Amino acid sequence: MPALLPTSGSAHARRPAVLISSLAAGLLLVGCGSAEALRLGPSPAELPLPAGIRVAFNHRAEHRYRSPISGQWRQGDDLEAFLLEAIEASRREIVVAVQELSLPRIAAALVERQRQGVRVRVVLENTYSSPWSQENPASLPAHQRHRVEQLRALGLGDAVLILRQGGVPMLDDTADGSAGSGLMHHKFMVVDQRIVITGSANFSPSCIHGDPDDPSSRGNVNHLLRFESPALARLFTAEFGRMWGDGPGGKPDSRFGIAKQEGKAERVLVAQTPVEVLFAPHRRSDANQGLIWLETRLARVRRRLDLGLFVFSAQNLADSLAVLRARGVKLRVLADPGFANRAFSEVLDLLAITLPDHRCRIEAGNRPWSSPLEGVGIPQLAGGDKLHHKIAVLDRRWVISGSFNWSPSAAFQNDETLLLIDSKPLALHFEHEIDRLWRGADLGLNRRLQRKRLKQRQHCGQGLARDNEPGLGRSSRRPSEPPGRRPTERKPSQSATTMAVRLP
Secondary structure (H helix, E strand, O other): OOOOOOOOOOHHHHHHHHHHHHHHHHHHHHOOOOOHHHHHHOOOOOOOOOOEEEEEEOOOOOEEEOOOOOOOEEEEEOOOHHEEEEEEOOOEEEEEEEEEEOOHHHHHHHHHHHHOEEEEEEEEEEHHHHOOHHHOHOOOHHHHHHHHEEEEEHOOOOOHHHHOOOOOEEOOOOOOOOOOOOOOEEEEEOOOOOEEEEEOOOEOHHHOOOOOOOOOOOOOEEEEEEEEEHHHHHHHHHHHHHHHHHOOOOOOOOOOOHHHOOOEEEEEEEEEEEEEEEEEEOOOOOOOOOOHHHHHHOOOOOEEEEEEEOOOHHHHHHHHHHHHHHHHHHHHHHHHHHHHHHOOOHHHHOOOOOOOOOOOHHHHOOOOOOOOOOOOOOOOOOOOOOOOEEEEOOOEEEEEEEOEEEOOHHHHHEEEEEEEEEHHHHHHHHHHHHHHHHHHEEEEHHHHHHHHHHHHHHHHHOEEEEEEOOOOOOOOOOOOOOOOOOOOHHHHOOOOOOOOOOOO
């Protein structure tokens, strides 16, 4: 089965161009004396996929499509078309649980399917569940005002308003009577109780195509997986059902966050491929919680581990990587430029440095490594774009994916998905994506981090304080879990260091 749907013309018509493009790129690399080109092997256009599974990457170098935002041809798979294909093929039911849905074509397609008799239901994060076109920008916080300005620049309509006017039932994570879960951070869609599409991408312009107000933007780096499996669809539909409850106007039985009382991971077969699914959050004391789940899987790695992470703020997982390094496991860690250099980032541990925050405090329980890991990289991205993956490739066989950032907030507060897929063919696709990001990445203690460390030293001198020192007026809560209902990563595309706002 092909990796993604055609973007223009037939697959046969496009194949020679893809092969010529791939061959030219390979010759260029070899001509420059690149050993990396020889090591990478065949492109994803030539790699097989396991039965019942497809994958799309919106920055994939071997494919291209015309962006509906800029109108220009760009490299990558069209994740919006990937979603539309499944929506338009539906016959009975579509359920969507996604943090943000702001692509008007997706909304219009859902309305049309409902008009044709398909049962459609949508769950959103409450920050994004109101029509932006009806908001008064002057009354909004700066980041929400910027988002409204960007969406208005599209000129294509208000997706949430389209859903509302089309009569599509919707609710958000305040439906349980609370102010909302940490984040309703899922990114999944289930079609006809048979097809599951999930991954790292919100259904928004900036997560898929690029920012409407920035021609240089190519969108946050994301992927989507499509599984054809009634067994897997039942698990995702049950998770949706816990959040939906009796639906709008029904009994007040919607459950989000800890109230969902998530259990242990469940394992199903997609054709012959084992897929393990864990939904979050859990209580810290629960042995099924996501950070322990990840730690257990990392402990099994024997030779090689590749990571591409948006947020990495879980100390136990940094400690797990230290154990792997001591065992001689080859590590490659790619981190988002905005989050990697924050004071609570475990990337700093891997680089053997400690960075105080703007209050000159250092993280309680922090354990920087005694020597830096050479295999740490910050990918080169267009300004404002984010590395939004939450992926790991273990021993070139297992793939970890989902919405789950490697953070305490994801494990203990947010509505999240974690996947473990046992497939060597699929792992090669994700390894190729890591290879692509690794080429040209800024490795080690980069200039941006050096400048920030110097600035913090000048600001703080030696007057550093621990978060858990008496008299600070703070608990031992990690910086990624500030007091209140909103975790630090509430805006997946906003850097707290630069405060540059991008759509999730």
